[in-house]
Amino acid sequence: MTDTFLLAEVIQKPERLAQLSLSDWNLLIRQARYSGLLGKLYQLTRRFDICSNILDKVEPHLLSTQIIVNKQRDGLRCELVKLPQAFAEVSVPIVLLKGAAYYALELPFSESRMLSDIDLLVPKQALDRVEKVLAKHGWQPQPKDDYDEHYYREWMHEIPPLVHRKRRSVLDVHHTILPPTAKYHPDPKKLMAAARELASGVRVLCPADMVIHSATHLFHEGELEHGLRDLVDIHELLQYFAENEPDFWERLVPRAIELDLLLPLYYGLHYAEAILHTPIPEVTLQQVEAGAPNRFMRSIMDWLFLRALRPAHPSGDLFGTGLARWALYVRSHYLRMPLRLLMPHLVRKAWKKRFKDEKETPNALPEGK
Amino acid sequence: MPAVTPLDATYIKSSLAHDGLFLPVGPVVYQIRSNLSIVAEGLAKLYADYPRPTTQEFSDHLIAINRQGLLRNLFGSRVNFSYDHKHPFDGMTLGQAYAFLEWGMNWCISVHHNEYLKIHAAVLAKDGKALVMPGAPGAGKSTLSAALMLRGWRLLSDEHALIKLDEPKVVPLCRPVSLKNESIEIIQSFDSNAVFGPASLDTHKGRVAHLKADLHPESHDMNAMQVTRIIFPRFASNAKTSLAPKTRAESFMRAAEQSFNYSTLGKQGFVSMQGLISACECSEFIYSDLDSAVALFEQLDMGTA
Numbered sequence: 001m002t003d004t005f006l007l008a009e010v011i012q013k014p015e016r017l018a019q020l021s022l023s024d025w026n027l028l029i030r031q032a033r034y035s036g037l038l039g040k041l042y043q044l045t046r047r048f049d050i051c052s053n054i055l056d057k058v059e060p061h062l063l064s065t066q067i068i069v070n071k072q073r074d075g076l077r078c079e080l081v082k083l084p085q086a087f088a089e090v091s092v093p094i095v096l097l098k099g100a101a102y103y104a105l106e107l108p109f110s111e112s113r114m115l116s117d118i119d120l121l122v123p124k125q126a127l128d129r130v131e132k133v134l135a136k137h138g139w140q141p142q143p144k145d146d147y148d149e150h151y152y153r154e155w156m157h158e159i160p161p162l163v164h165r166k167r168r169s170v171l172d173v174h175h176t177i178l179p180p181t182a183k184y185h186p187d188p189k190k191l192m193a194a195a196r197e198l199a200s201g202v203r204v205l206c207p208a209d210m211v212i213h214s215a216t217h218l219f220h221e222g223e224l225e226h227g228l229r230d231l232v233d234i235h236e237l238l239q240y241f242a243e244n245e246p247d248f249w250e251r252l253v254p255r256a257i258e259l260d261l262l263l264p265l266y267y268g269l270h271y272a273e274a275i276l277h278t279p280i281p282e283v284t285l286q287q288v289e290a291g292a293p294n295r296f297m298r299s300i301m302d303w304l305f306l307r308a309l310r311p312a313h314p315s316g317d318l319f320g321t322g323l324a325r326w327a328l329y330v331r332s333h334y335l336r337m338p339l340r341l342l343m344p345h346l347v348r349k350a351w352k353k354r355f356k357d358e359k360e361t362p363n364a365l366p367e368g369k
Numbered sequence: 370m371p372a373v374t375p376l377d378a379t380y381i382k383s384s385l386a387h388d389g390l391f392l393p394v395g396p397v398v399y400q401i402r403s404n405l406s407i408v409a410e411g412l413a414k415l416y417a418d419y420p421r422p423t424t425q426e427f428s429d430h431l432i433a434i435n436r437q438g439l440l441r442n443l444f445g446s447r448v449n450f451s452y453d454h455k456h457p458f459d460g461m462t463l464g465q466a467y468a469f470l471e472w473g474m475n476w477c478i479s480v481h482h483n484e485y486l487k488i489h490a491a492v493l494a495k496d497g498k499a500l501v502m503p504g505a506p507g508a509g510k511s512t513l514s515a516a517l518m519l520r521g522w523r524l525l526s527d528e529h530a531l532i533k534l535d536e537p538k539v540v541p542l543c544r545p546v547s548l549k550n551e552s553i554e555i556i557q558s559f560d561s562n563a564v565f566g567p568a569s570l571d572t573h574k575g576r577v578a579h580l581k582a583d584l585h586p587e588s589h590d591m592n593a594m595q596v597t598r599i600i601f602p603r604f605a606s607n608a609k610t611s612l613a614p615k616t617r618a619e620s621f622m623r624a625a626e627q628s629f630n631y632s633t634l635g636k637q638g639f640v641s642m643q644g645l646i647s648a649c650e651c652s653e654f655i656y657s658d659l660d661s662a663v664a665l666f667e668q669l670d671m672g673t674a
Contacts, residue, residue: 023426064483071633
């Protein structure tokens, strides 16, 4: 295995926080910032006694991030009132995915987790009605050109992201969890059938599906800058359900087989265990081995993922990290679409990036402007 | 006040070339790296009296300003600003390098530090009490702050009022005052002893230069200070210099408009702003020339803490 890095060590053994020196913290905060995990550090500092001359310097950074997370959670709380109102008009159930689901379930780790878009799963046949009712309630597609529109609708599994015209929140409405062009075809009807309804009326995936979805998303994902954060989600979900969900481990692997997603689950468990030392029963690890690729493929994937899942910070880099991220970026696109579509798409994306809009100027203006 | 060893030009220059210059500004420590001589000169001129850091194990903001790679230099030297190895902005020309650094240092405060209520404002103090001057564009707050500082007021900040969330106190963040175009000449004639850093030409704001602003003996005191006044300045040529009361409601709205993170703070933002406005005398200030402005401020009653 490759060398570990400070942030991983702290996640594996949070009690180490109390022993870190100021210069350790200097590095840790940087790794966490680039991985989107400052909020997690904030949560951990609540649990352990850290001496005040260190905490005085360190806490402002963590608190500042938690304040942003609190604001995002306030926003989500509002959306989770508005969205059911809209969906009720067309009698379509809402299934929340990822961050919004963790929030709705009140999973402890979600209290400090940064949120972005709200991901929803709806039945494919309801997609039109859903788009219409969302438009009626102020959700508009972000301006895109025809090519992007085609990319989203025909090739991927999403209608383009919708932005609320006043509240500026972003919705990603999915009708399946992998694109129709991908190799595996998990049946979304199965996911929706097993979904659980919460008191508020929204639904979330069942525990096994939540983990499997998280792993599938991560191991098909191209932009791995937040790969470590997604792996931490898997780590947290596994530990939470292990403790709170009866028969969780017994159901996990069989369900992945049923959904034709054993390989992503294999990767999820394998890398969570390798990098974060997530406690996983030996039996489960043996069962999921059945989904592992051959030895040769496995060592390539290890080489790629053990690099790409490090914090997106130079201190976390091993030789070849940049190459690994690029290779996985290409792979993620290959997994989503056949080669004949992939090549022109990647060329176009690279071309657009070259001539993209100017970055922000240093004069960050006050909010009122 | 206990004696502190100041930075000096030699120390500044040698630090920049190695692990970086650890520069304490109020409660914030910058770690600055640069291989550009203009940056070394500017820092040496403007920050020589700043205290040395108490530790080099931790910095809040690791920033660098360096020449960009060879390829991008084909059409003239370009420099770029990095925040911990990432480049939030496109590059600028070498002639703008010093202004770029100071803007970058401002940006660090603007986008982080939500543990304070941050208002885009100058902060000055007299008799141990602070006044906050929110800065709408064109209000001339920088020129006014520069003049007041040169006449003995302590400058706590030129750009960011960092207000504590739980009490109406402001945290000092004293850095050079950024002046543009004619303001540079106005201040030079206002006080011939004014010390300026390197001028940056052709920036998107025109000519920019920075004025050394830590003349007051307590400039580097780190304690938070009670805010007793909020003054909204407005420059109007030919107007009679005057100070008039402003309603709390309007002052609240104007200050919130000028805040970087009022809405990010949610309910806490409202509560903190309410605490600040309630604790202060709020006024609108109109002026047409610096001398009468400074004279009026001399007469200001800073109130009881």
